[in-house]
Amino acid sequence: MVRLQIALGVIITVVGLIVVAWIALNEDANLARRDQEILARRIERGAVLFEQNCYTCHGFNAQGVPGLGPPLNDREMLEQRAKEVGWPGSLYTYLVRTIAAGRIVSTRPEYLGGKASDPNAMAMPPWSEEYGGPLRPADIEDIALFLQNFEEFPPELLAEIATPVPEEGEQPPEQGEADVDAVAIDLFTQLGCLGCHALATVPGAVGTVGPALDGLGERAASIIADPAYTGNATTPEEYIRESIVDPSVFVVAGYPDVMPKGFGDQLSEEQLDALVQFLMKQ
Amino acid sequence: MLGLQDLRNLPRDFERKVRELLNQDLEEVVRERLDNRVRTITAGLDLEELRAIFRGDGPTEKPNPRWKVHTTSFLFHIRPRYYQRASTWFTHTFRLGWLSTYLFFIELITGIILMVYYAPTPNTAYRDMLNILSNVRFGLLMRDLHRLGAELMVIAVFLHMVRVYFTGSYKKPREFTWLTGVVLLGITLFLSFSGYLLPWDQLAYWAVTIGTSMADKTPLIGREVNLLLRGAPDIGAGGLLRFYLLHVLFLPLLAILFISVHYYKVSREHGISLPAVVEEGEMDEDRRRWAKERIDFIPDLLTHELFLSVLVLVAMVIAVTVWFDAPLESQANPQVTPLDTKAPWYFLWLQGMLKLGDPTLMGVILPGIIVAFLAAIPYIDNNPSRLAKNRPVALSLGVLGIIVLIILSYMGTPQWGIETPPAVRIIQDLVPQEGVGPFRKLGYEKIKLGTFETDTFTLPENPDEFDILFAEFQERVRNAPLASPQGVWEIDMLQPTLKRVKMRITWTKLDENGNVLLDEQGQPVRDKYEKVFFVHEDSGYEYE
Numbered sequence: 019m020v021r022l023q024i025a026l027g028v029i030i031t032v033v034g035l036i037v038v039a040w041i042a043l044n045e046d047a048n049l050a051r052r053d054q055e056i057l058a059r060r061i062e063r064g065a066v067l068f069e070q071n072c073y074t075c076h077g078f079n080a081q082g083v084p085g086l087g088p089p090l091n092d093r094e095m096l097e098q099r100a101k102e103v104g105w106p107g108s109l110y111t112y113l114v115r116t117i118a119a120g121r122i123v124s125t126r127p128e129y130l131g132g133k134a135s136d137p138n139a140m141a142m143p144p145w146s147e148e149y150g151g152p153l154r155p156a157d158i159e160d161i162a163l164f165l166q167n168f169e170e171f172p173p174e175l176l177a178e179i180a181t182p183v184p185e186e187g188e189q190p191p192e193q194g195e196a197d198v199d200a201v202a203i204d205l206f207t208q209l210g211c212l213g214c215h216a217l218a219t220v221p222g223a224v225g226t227v228g229p230a231l232d233g234l235g236e237r238a239a240s241i242i243a244d245p246a247y248t249g250n251a252t253t254p255e256e257y258i259r260e261s262i263v264d265p266s267v268f269v270v271a272g273y274p275d276v277m278p279k280g281f282g283d284q285l286s287e288e289q290l291d292a293l294v295q296f297l298m299k300q
Numbered sequence: 301m302l303g304l305q306d307l308r309n310l311p312r313d314f315e316r317k318v319r320e321l322l323n324q325d326l327e328e329v330v331r332e333r334l335d336n337r338v339r340t341i342t343a344g345l346d347l348e349e350l351r352a353i354f355r356g357d358g359p360t361e362k363p364n365p366r367w368k369v370h371t372t373s374f375l376f377h378i379r380p381r382y383y384q385r386a387s388t389w390f391t392h393t394f395r396l397g398w399l400s401t402y403l404f405f406i407e408l409i410t411g412i413i414l415m416v417y418y419a420p421t422p423n424t425a426y427r428d429m430l431n432i433l434s435n436v437r438f439g440l441l442m443r444d445l446h447r448l449g450a451e452l453m454v455i456a457v458f459l460h461m462v463r464v465y466f467t468g469s470y471k472k473p474r475e476f477t478w479l480t481g482v483v484l485l486g487i488t489l490f491l492s493f494s495g496y497l498l499p500w501d502q503l504a505y506w507a508v509t510i511g512t513s514m515a516d517k518t519p520l521i522g523r524e525v526n527l528l529l530r531g532a533p534d535i536g537a538g539g540l541l542r543f544y545l546l547h548v549l550f551l552p553l554l555a556i557l558f559i560s561v562h563y564y565k566v567s568r569e570h571g572i573s574l575p576a577v578v579e580e581g582e583m584d585e586d587r588r589r590w591a592k593e594r595i596d597f598i599p600d601l602l603t604h605e606l607f608l609s610v611l612v613l614v615a616m617v618i619a620v621t622v623w624f625d626a627p628l629e630s631q632a633n634p635q636v637t638p639l640d641t642k643a644p645w646y647f648l649w650l651q652g653m654l655k656l657g658d659p660t661l662m663g664v665i666l667p668g669i670i671v672a673f674l675a676a677i678p679y680i681d682n683n684p685s686r687l688a689k690n691r692p693v694a695l696s697l698g699v700l701g702i703i704v705l706i707i708l709s710y711m712g713t714p715q716w717g718i719e720t721p722p723a724v725r726i727i728q729d730l731v732p733q734e735g736v737g738p739f740r741k742l743g744y745e746k747i748k749l750g751t752f753e754t755d756t757f758t759l760p761e762n763p764d765e766f767d768i769l770f771a772e773f774q775e776r777v778r779n780a781p782l783a784s785p786q787g788v789w790e791i792d793m794l795q796p797t798l799k800r801v802k803m804r805i806t807w808t809k810l811d812e813n814g815n816v817l818l819d820e821q822g823q824p825v826r827d828k829y830e831k832v833f834f835v836h837e838d839s840g841y842e843y844e
Contacts, residue, residue: 019600019604020353020354020356020600020603021354021355021356023604023606023607024354024602024603024607027603027606027607027608027610027611030607030610030611031615033613033614034610034613034614034617034618037614037618037621039646040616040621041438041441041621042437044439045437045438046437049435049436049437051432052434052440053434053435054838054840055434055838055839055840056430056434057838058836058837058838058839058840059836059839061798061834061836062798062833062834062835062836062839063630065794065798065800065834066832066833066834069832072487077415079794080763138384146331154423154631155423156423156426156427156631162800165835167795167797167798169795169796170796171793171796172796175793175796177463178749223831
């Protein structure tokens with residue numbers, strides 16, 4: 019038994035050493051692969067966090083919201099910005115710092131931060147829990163990794179991901195009332211209206227910066243009739259349109275005049291109509 | 301002082317010295333020196349003796365030099381010189397006590413290596429885990445070995461106790477040994493559980509939150525115990541540090557103390573019990589004498605233990621290389637309660653009991669009674685016989701206890717008794733909050749772009765994996781207990797290397813009586829569940 023166990027033990031030891039040697043030979047490649055995987059999964063996580071926290075001001079695709087937050091979906095442009103503000107470190111540290119601490123003063127007055135009418139308002143809130151925000155250091159790093167991953171789509175990929183053209187003979191569906199509503203809800207979400215205005219029919223619309231829009235259709239008439247009203251609208255539809263296109267003409271008492279001014283240029287006539295119709299029904 | 305005469309004598313002295321050396325038997329001198337050196341190292345065994353040991357021969361000198369090792373060497377003095385043959389039969393002990401101790405040492409060594417790369421603070425702990433996986437050579441191996449060793453140790457210690465129970469080895473005079481064994485079982489469980497928190501991932505955070513909230517239910521001092529463990533009302537930096545100190549300092553020291561006491565009782569006071577049949581059963585007297593013969597520790601049992609050590613270690617290394625991975629979920633987040641929270645498997649029975657009734661009764665009082673009962677078994681059981689045929693009640697109680705433990709553990713799994721809303725369940729099964737799941741498993745390349753709806757989708761003639769997965773989703777959505785359910789996958793690209801997936805299930809809302817709820821326009825109200833997630837080109841899900 020003693021000899022048998024010694025012999026078997028030696029064989030097993032040799033097997034063990036071979037396994038360890040095999041691990042050792044592959045270790046560097048495996049470390050590099052896991053490093054890449056961890057980075058990729060952090061980018062995925064950063065994207066989820068971005069869609070949860072940043073879309074109200076920077077848009078769902080980080081394409082920016084006029085008058086609210088600048089576009090972030092271009093790495094070259096971000097690098098350019100870091101240079102412009104004289105940031106001495108890498109793009110990554112620029113992003114991490116900006117997200118963590120926010121911006122007290124906007125560097126570009128055309129965005130919400132510029133808020134010429136309210137110079138005391140903060141341009142971008144701090145997001146790090148260290149400065150009173152909701153996110154932890156790792157969250158902010160993940161968002162920065164995600165933003166850094168924005169590059170231009172190469173042409174061959176663009177062709178691949180283009181929306182398929184409907185086949186011949188297929189008629190585009192008629193736009194019913196429900197579709198107009200869907201367009202309006204999409205706009206309401208994508209433009210970031212829901213960041214400031216509460217509205218029961220739109221999920222996620224719980225903002226408190228601007229007045230709640232529930233029952234706006236009925237309320238509009240009484241607003242116009244009020245002697246305090248300073249705008250030019252004569253019908254509720256006109257009032258709603260005016261509030262979107264030229265919000266400073268009349269600001270509901272108790273709210274700051276901070277609504278972005280550029281929607282008139284940004285929206286097509288159909289889009290504006292859809293929004294007005296939709297809000298009238300609220 | 302060195303005089304002139306000495307210098308003159310120098311050549312002659314030199315010549316004499318050379319002659320002396322030449323006259324010696326050089327081979328003998330070398331052999332003697334080597335022997336002395338070997339004796340120093342092996343605490344008394346010379347070369348010839350070592351060779352005899354490896355050949356399996358008897359001792360070459362008298363008195364037996366192999367026994368002397370047990371007094372001259374510290375490490376060997378802990379071990380007995382000899383065992384009775386029957387107590388070393390494999391089917392009697394299954395080497396479970398040895399295995400538990402051996403695993404404890406594997407845990408010590410891998411644990412100390414892991415400590416080098418780890419700092420117990422909420423902001424660094426998880427980062428250190430990622431660093432160990434992606435930046436430390438053999439880091440993954442050490443972590444996997446440490447985790448596997450911990451799970452095996454729980455199994456080994458538990459089985460050891462079961463073995464001792466069924467062979468009746470806890471009986472007089474070994475009651476105190478059993479008592480220290482019960483304490484060691486507890487220490488093993490808490491060692492494993494305290495290590496659970498250290499990676500600071502979701503799995504860790506919530507398992508420990510549940511575990512410590514059980515302490516909260518202790519009558520009278522619950523709040524204090526909970527505060528003492530967590531360091532604050534919720535687990536945070538304080539709790540992590542406390543668990544770390546418990547895991548690397550307090551509990552290992554306690555374990556070493558109790559292992560020492562336990563082993564001292566076994567090796568010095570009572571020895572390993574003989575099988576009951578040898579001790580009191582009907583047996584041929586010659587055979588009984590043979591069974592009680594002494595077997596020297598050196599060489600028979602020493603080689604056996606070395607053989608087992610190598611076998612277990614190599615088996616563990618192969619296991620972690622081939623299939624065992626220590627789990628690591630996303631970073632701990634107190635804001636997000638995972639859907640399927642579960643206790644570590646060795647505490648599932650406790651979670652199962654908690655589902656049965658009042659947490660104070662089921663989570664604290666009853667387990668307390670069970671532990672007290674376990675510890676008191678040798679004092680309660682006054683049946684002097686260890687033979688199985690004389691212990692029908694004790695043995696059937698043991699079997700019953702194990703069956704109850706298995707049933708309770710099954711009831712503790714998250715599938716049992718907890719209802720998840722159907723839409724959430726379907727999507728959770730496809731893309732779980734933690735881990736990969738069948739959708740991500742497809743891999744970046746196979747995930748198609750476009751909009752896919754359960755109402756219009758038909759399986760193409762040559763379906764690929766993606767189509768098949770969507771067909772399964774379609775089937776599950778259609779069969780879900782929801783009113784006119786509809787499922788959609790919207791997949792587009794957000795970045796050149798990042799695909800965005802929106803999975804959505806909508807259904808018509810019903811009131812309590814099962815009637816369709818209508819909105820102001822008379823349209824049925826639709827409810828929805830949506831999950832948005834991303835898949836990156838390099839995330840490597842397809843290889844998991």
